[in-house]
Amino acid sequence: MGSNNAVGSIAQDEGIEEEENLKLLDSSRFAHVLGRFMVLASVVVFSSPTVQKQFSVYSKAANYSVAVVERNGIDYLGLLELLEPLGTITTRQNGDHWKLRYNDVESEFVMGQTRTRIRGNDLNLPASFLLENGRGLVPVLGLGTLLPQILGGPITLNLFGRRLFIGDVAIHFTAVVVKTEPPKLVINFGNPVNPMIATEPGKLEMVFTHDPVVAPGSQTLTFDSKAIPSATFEESNGMAKLMVTTTVPAMASFSNDGRTITLTPASTPALPAHAPPQAPPAVPATLPPVVASREPGTPVRQHVFAVIDPAHGGDERGAALTSQLQEKDVTLAFARHLRELFGVRGLSAWLERDGDLTLSLDQRAAMSNASGAAIYIAVHATSEGNGVRLYTALMPSGGPNQGWFLDWDTAQTAFEELSQITVASVATELESKRLSVRKLSAPLRPLNNVVTAAFAIEIGPESDDISQLSAPEYQDGVAEAVVSGVADVRDQLEAHRK
Amino acid sequence: MIPRHLIIAVVVLGIMALGMSVYVWRMRGRVARTEASTPTTQPVARPAAGPSEQVTLYVAYDEGGTLRPQAARIPLPSGRQERAEELLRALVDIYLGKSSPHVLGTGSEIRGVYLADPGLAVIDLNAAFANGHRSGVLVEELTLASLVATLSANIPAITQVKILVDGKERESLAGHVDLTAFYDVSRVNQLVTQLTAEP
Numbered sequence: 001m002g003s004n005n006a007v008g009s010i011a012q013d014e015g016i017e018e019e020e021n022l023k024l025l026d027s028s029r030f031a032h033v034l035g036r037f038m039v040l041a042s043v044v045v046f047s048s049p050t051v052q053k054q055f056s057v058y059s060k061a062a063n064y065s066v067a068v069v070e071r072n073g074i075d076y077l078g079l080l081e082l083l084e085p086l087g088t089i090t091t092r093q094n095g096d097h098w099k100l101r102y103n104d105v106e107s108e109f110v111m112g113q114t115r116t117r118i119r120g121n122d123l124n125l126p127a128s129f130l131l132e133n134g135r136g137l138v139p140v141l142g143l144g145t146l147l148p149q150i151l152g153g154p155i156t157l158n159l160f161g162r163r164l165f166i167g168d169v170a171i172h173f174t175a176v177v178v179k180t181e182p183p184k185l186v187i188n189f190g191n192p193v194n195p196m197i198a199t200e201p202g203k204l205e206m207v208f209t210h211d212p213v214v215a216p217g218s219q220t221l222t223f224d225s226k227a228i229p230s231a232t233f234e235e236s237n238g239m240a241k242l243m244v245t246t247t248v249p250a251m252a253s254f255s256n257d258g259r260t261i262t263l264t265p266a267s268t269p270a271l272p273a274h275a276p277p278q279a280p281p282a283v284p285a286t287l288p289p290v291v292a293s294r295e296p297g298t299p300v301r302q303h304v305f306a307v308i309d310p311a312h313g314g315d316e317r318g319a320a321l322t323s324q325l326q327e328k329d330v331t332l333a334f335a336r337h338l339r340e341l342f343g344v345r346g347l348s349a350w351l352e353r354d355g356d357l358t359l360s361l362d363q364r365a366a367m368s369n370a371s372g373a374a375i376y377i378a379v380h381a382t383s384e385g386n387g388v389r390l391y392t393a394l395m396p397s398g399g400p401n402q403g404w405f406l407d408w409d410t411a412q413t414a415f416e417e418l419s420q421i422t423v424a425s426v427a428t429e430l431e432s433k434r435l436s437v438r439k440l441s442a443p444l445r446p447l448n449n450v451v452t453a454a455f456a457i458e459i460g461p462e463s464d465d466i467s468q469l470s471a472p473e474y475q476d477g478v479a480e481a482v483v484s485g486v487a488d489v490r491d492q493l494e495a496h497r498k
Numbered sequence: 499m500i501p502r503h504l505i506i507a508v509v510v511l512g513i514m515a516l517g518m519s520v521y522v523w524r525m526r527g528r529v530a531r532t533e534a535s536t537p538t539t540q541p542v543a544r545p546a547a548g549p550s551e552q553v554t555l556y557v558a559y560d561e562g563g564t565l566r567p568q569a570a571r572i573p574l575p576s577g578r579q580e581r582a583e584e585l586l587r588a589l590v591d592i593y594l595g596k597s598s599p600h601v602l603g604t605g606s607e608i609r610g611v612y613l614a615d616p617g618l619a620v621i622d623l624n625a626a627f628a629n630g631h632r633s634g635v636l637v638e639e640l641t642l643a644s645l646v647a648t649l650s651a652n653i654p655a656i657t658q659v660k661i662l663v664d665g666k667e668r669e670s671l672a673g674h675v676d677l678t679a680f681y682d683v684s685r686v687n688q689l690v691t692q693l694t695a696e697p
Contacts, residue, residue, distance in 0.1 A: 394685055440692050
C-alpha cells in the first residue's frame with residue numbers, strides 16, 4: 001500500500017511535473033514567439049528609412065542645402081548655416097542673448113522668446129528662438145518674415161517644398177514632344193541643369209537638388225503622344241522632381257551645354273556594341289541609356305565595354321597645371337583619345353562627360369554602375385612629378401552589405417583583384433613603350449563606389465616640360481598602351497561583367 | 499605805446515604755445531615707444547612640455563614621390579592626445595621649413611588631434627592647410643599617408659583615422675584625395691608600404 005501510495009505519489013508528482021513542464025514549455029514558447037515578434041517589430045520600426053529634412057537655398061552667390069532639425073514638433077534651421085554662404089557673418093552670445101551681424105545688418109535674438117530685433121525693428125517669430133551650443137535656431141515658418149529684413153531684399157519662399165530663392169535665380173523650362181519617328185520629349189531649361197536621373201517601369205524621374213528649377217504654369221503637363229503621355233512637377237524636401245510618364249523604355253541625353261534634356265525611346269541604338277572610331281563631338285556627354293521598362297525576352301541594354309571618366313569639369317577645374325592649362329581640359333582630351341583607340345579595336349567606349357560639365361563623384365559612380373561596363377577608367381593629369389601613375393581604390397572603412405544592396409563606400413571590394421590585374425597589364429604595356437609608370441592604391445573617389453573593374457590614370461609629363469601633357473603624340477603613346485593593356489585582359493573583364 | 503594788458507596777453511599766449519609744443523613732443527615720443535613695444539600677433543610655436551623622445555616621422559618627398567621613415571627627437575608631453583598633436587606639428591614644421599621635401603601652403607597647421615575609443619583618431623587641419631595644398635592624386639596622398647603613418651607608428655592602438663578641415667568634413671584635400679571617409683590604418687599602411695618603396 002505504502003509502496004502503491006509511493007508509486008501513486010510518484011506518478012502524481014510526475015503528472016504535476018509534466019504539467020509544470022508543459023506550462024514551462026508553453027511559457028518558453030510564448031516568450032520565444034514574443035521575442036521573435038519584438039525583434040520583428042524593432043526591425044520594422046528601426047529599419048524604416050528616415051529621410052533627412054533639407055532646406056535648399058538658391059542665390060547668385062551659391063546654391064546649397066541646409067539640414068532642418070525638429071524641436072517640439074516644429075521645423076527649425078540654423079541661422080548661421082543658412083546665411084554663411086551669402087555674406088560676411090559674425091555672431092556673439094551673451095547669456096540667453098544671441099547677436100548676429102550679417103554684412104551691416106544687426107539682429108538680436110533671445111533664447112525661448114519669439115520677439116526678435118532686426119535693423120532696430122521688433123519682429124515676432126511664429127515659434128521661440130532656440131540656442132543650442134551657441135547655434136541659433138529659427139523656425140522655418142518664420143523665414144518669410146526674417147529673411148527680407150536681414151537680406152534687405154525680396155525673397156521667394158516655397159515652404160512646402162522647403163526651397164528659398166533669393167533674387168532672380170529661378171530656372172524655367174518648357175517641354176515639348178517632337179513628333180519624329182520615334183517621338184521624343186525635348187525639355188529646354190533657361191540655364192544649364194544637372195539632375196539625377198532614375199527610372200522605374202513606366203516613368204523617368206529627374207531630381208534637381210542644386211538647380212533652382214521652378215514649376216511651369218501647371219504642375220501636370222500632358223503631351224499628345226502615346227509613348228510619352230504626361231509629366232508632373234513637384235517640389236519637396238528642398239528638391240524639385242520632374243516625373244515623365246513613359247509607356248516605352250526611354251533614355252535621357254543632355255545637349256546645349258546642359259540646357260536641353262531629350263528623352264527618346266531606348267530602342268534607338270545610342271551605344272552600338274562596336275562603335276566605329278569617330279571625331280570627338282562638340283556636344284556634352286550623353287548619359288548612359290537607362291531602361292525604364294522592357295518587353296519580356298528583350299535584352300536589358302546594350303552594354304558598353306569601357307566607361308571613361310575625364311576627371312573634374314565645369315566649375316571644378318582640377319589642378320592648374322600651368323597658368324593656361326587646366327587639368328579638366330587635359331583629362332577630356334586624353335579621354336577622347338582613349339575612346340577613339342578603343343573604337344579602333346572594336347571595343348565600345350563611352351565618356352562620362354564630353355564637354356565642360358560639372359558632375360559630382362556620386363553621379364560619376366552611378367553613371368558607370370548603370371552602364372554595366374566591363375571597365376571604368378578615371379583620367380587625371382598632374383604637373384607634379386614625371387611619368388604615368390595607375391591607381392586602384394584604397395578602400396575606406398565601410399558598413400556591411402545588406403542583401404542585394406552593396407555598401408556604397410566599399411562597393412568596389414569584389415572587383416579589387418580584377419582591377420589590380422588590369423592595372424598590371426596596363427603597366428606592362430606602358431613599360432614596353434619605355435614610359436615610366438608606377439602602380440599605387442589611392443583614396444580616390446569614385447573608384448571605391450564602382451561595381452566593375454576600375455582604375456585611375458594620372459598622367460604627368462615625361463620630362464619637366466609640362467606642355468608635353470597636352471601634346472597629341474605623348475597622349476597617343478600613353479593612350480595606346482592603356483587601351484592595349486585593357487584589351488589584353490578583355491576576356492577576364494567580360495567574364496566579371498554584372 | 500603798447501598797452502600793458504596787451505603785452506601780458508601776448509606773453510601768456512606765447513608761454514601756452516610753448517607748453518603745448520613741449521607736451522605734444524613728449525606725447526609723440528610716448529606713442530612711438532608704445533608702438534615699438536606692441537607684442538607680435540603672429541602665432542608662435544606652442545612650447546611642448548616634457549622630455550625629448552625619439553619618434554619616427556614618415557616624411558613625404560616630392561622628389562621621387564616617396565615616403566621615408568625618419569627618426570627625430572622631439573619634446574613630448576605625457577598625455578596621449580597632446581603627444582599625437584605634437585608629433586603631427588613636428589611633421590608639419592618639416593614641411594613648412596626652408597628646405598621642405600614636400601611643400602605645404604603658408605599657414606598650414608594641425609588644429610588638433612582627438613582620440614576616441616575604440617582606436618579612432620580625428621585629425622583636424624586648418625583651412626589654410628587644405629586651401630593651400632597642391633592639387634594632384636600623388637601629392638595629396640603623400641600628405642594623407644604621412645600624417646596617418648606618423649600617428650599610427652608612434653601612438654599605439656590607433657586603428658582608424660578621420661580627417662577634418664576646420665572642424666568640418668570636406669570632400670577632398672585639394673580635389674583628389676577623399677576626406678569624407680574613415681580610413682583603416684591597416685589599409686593605409688599598405689599604401690605606406692607602396693610609397694616607401696623606391697619607384
